[in-house]
Amino acid sequence: xxxxxxxxxxxxxxxxxxxxxxxxxxxxxxxxxxxxxxxxxxxxxxxxxxxxxxxxxxxxxxxxxxxxxxxxxxxxxxxxxxxxxxxxxxxxxxxxxxxxxxxxxxxxxxxxxxxxxxxxxxxxxxxxxxxxxxxxxxxxxxxxxxxxxxxxxxxxxxxxxxxxxxxxxxxxxxxxxxxxxxxxxxxxxxxxxxxxxxxxxxxxxxxxxxxxxxxxxxxxxxxxxxxxxxxxxxxxxxxxxxxxxxxxxxxxxxxxxxxxxxxxxxxxxxxxxxxxxxxxxxxxxxxxxxxxxxxxxxxxxxxxxxxxxxxxxxxxxxxxxxxxxxxxxxxx
Ligand SMILES: Nc1ncnc2c1ncn2[C@@H]1O[C@H](COP(=O)(O)OP(=O)(O)OP(=O)(O)O)[C@@H](O)[C@H]1O
Ligand SMILES: [Mg+2]
Numbered sequence: 001x002x003x004x005x006x007x008x009x010x011x012x013x014x015x016x017x018x019x020x021x022x023x024x025x026x027x028x029x030x031x032x033x034x035x036x037x038x039x040x041x042x043x044x045x046x047x048x049x050x051x052x053x054x055x056x057x058x059x060x061x062x063x064x065x066x067x068x069x070x071x072x073x074x075x076x077x078x079x080x081x082x083x084x085x086x087x088x089x090x091x092x093x094x095x096x097x098x099x100x101x102x103x104x105x106x107x108x109x110x111x112x113x114x115x116x117x118x119x120x121x122x123x124x125x126x127x128x129x130x131x132x133x134x135x136x137x138x139x140x141x142x143x144x145x146x147x148x149x150x151x152x153x154x155x156x157x158x159x160x161x162x163x164x165x166x167x168x169x170x171x172x173x174x175x176x177x178x179x180x181x182x183x184x185x186x187x188x189x190x191x192x193x194x195x196x197x198x199x200x201x202x203x204x205x206x207x208x209x210x211x212x213x214x215x216x217x218x219x220x221x222x223x224x225x226x227x228x229x230x231x232x233x234x235x236x237x238x239x240x241x242x243x244x245x246x247x248x249x250x251x252x253x254x255x256x257x258x259x260x261x262x263x264x265x266x267x268x269x270x271x272x273x274x275x276x277x278x279x280x281x282x283x284x285x286x287x288x289x290x291x292x293x294x295x296x297x298x299x300x301x302x303x304x305x306x307x308x309x310x311x312x313x314x315x316x317x318x319x320x321x322x323x324x325x326x327x328x329x330x331x332x
Contacts (some may be wrong), residue, residue: 005032021285040224111152160191249320
């Protein structure tokens, strides 16, 4: 049996109280991440990916939010820690990269100060050591002339450079877990590719485990080892990346894969529309008795509408929540 996972999320429920009912943004989600592993979380807009990330770091505003379940990081349950205890973990052992770097960088501090503050706070380095560390980190993420760039402000950098600064900041304290929420969506296609190359390269050099949140299956194929497919706040399928692409079991995943644009289609000018999955995500404010995907599933039957399918193994290291997903021979 493998060693204990670095992160183990058990039955996470993150609900929001709203004027017209409780929004079950994440509803009974369980997954794990091993040390050094890259796990992708995919799914359409609104399926609970960001709420999952924010829940792990306890960045959900409570109220209106409420988190239940266990978030075991190195055996410690983050759901039970006090805010000061969480502050010691955020940006240190666990750090996060957000979609839009401009909103997470402080416009009035130089990039050197921002990276420096993080290492001073968590590692107790002096001012000069902190500045040297900032230069080293900028160099690590491929920013040219880092000695000059540390003295600049975020607005003086391009979007791609700012995202590199965010990554530098996130990695400054050698986190064991990096959560990247749509780290490339705000960037244009060429820069996206550069940032992905950088993340892949850093994964090997830094060794941090990565939870990569994206709705871009092309990104998943390039970076992740394992994939979790979310739908309406739940996990509907999980598999190794090659198995998921070769043999998706859940009709939702099959739909998502059908919606992948052809490789290079956005580069040669003949952009194709994504093949959308017909129908809408169900309201998260209503209890659903049967399968959450029943309303949109091309293979739906009465059984699906009445009984929620359990998440169960369909092939080795491959689970899905569908009554009709075929089971392969499960080798012991
Ligand atoms: N602070 C909040 N108050 C109330 N509801 C919220 C709050 N934050 C998120 N939600 C709800 O939680 C659900 C999941 O949102 P989430 O941001 O996790 O989606 P997502 O999968 O990250 O989507 P996207 O791909 O668009 O980023 C949505 O219904 C959203 O409206
Ligand atoms: Mg999101």
